[in-house]
Amino acid sequence: MEPITLDRIKEEMAVRWVVETMDVTELIRRIHIELQDDFKARYRVLHQRLEDEELTEKERREFIRMTTQGERLNVARLEALSVLGKRRGLCLDEIMKQLSVGPVQAV
Secondary structure (H helix, E strand, C coil), rough: CCCCCCHHHHHHHHHHHHHHHHHHHHHHHHCCCCHHHHHHHHHHHHHHHHHHCCCCCCHHHHHHHHHHHHHHHHHHHHHHHHHHHHCCCCCHHHHHHHHHCCCCCCC
């Protein structure tokens, strides 16, 4: 896990500002980003190896990296959904239903 630093906070605030200023087309594009099939397949393999307690140290690091990527994608999608929902006067559940989207899952 990355330590929280002033630079990290500034970076996250800048990203949030960028999302707030995106046009609707860009927000919707960001909401519909999905993980690639090969990413999902590899994640499932690593997840199964984790469940079976067979992960090597290298695989453990890869699994953590992939999990972090998936979480960052979900955060980006949620930020875009939140901004779009706010613009349309809808709560998060309503905008997700309107766009027929759910959380991105690697498995």
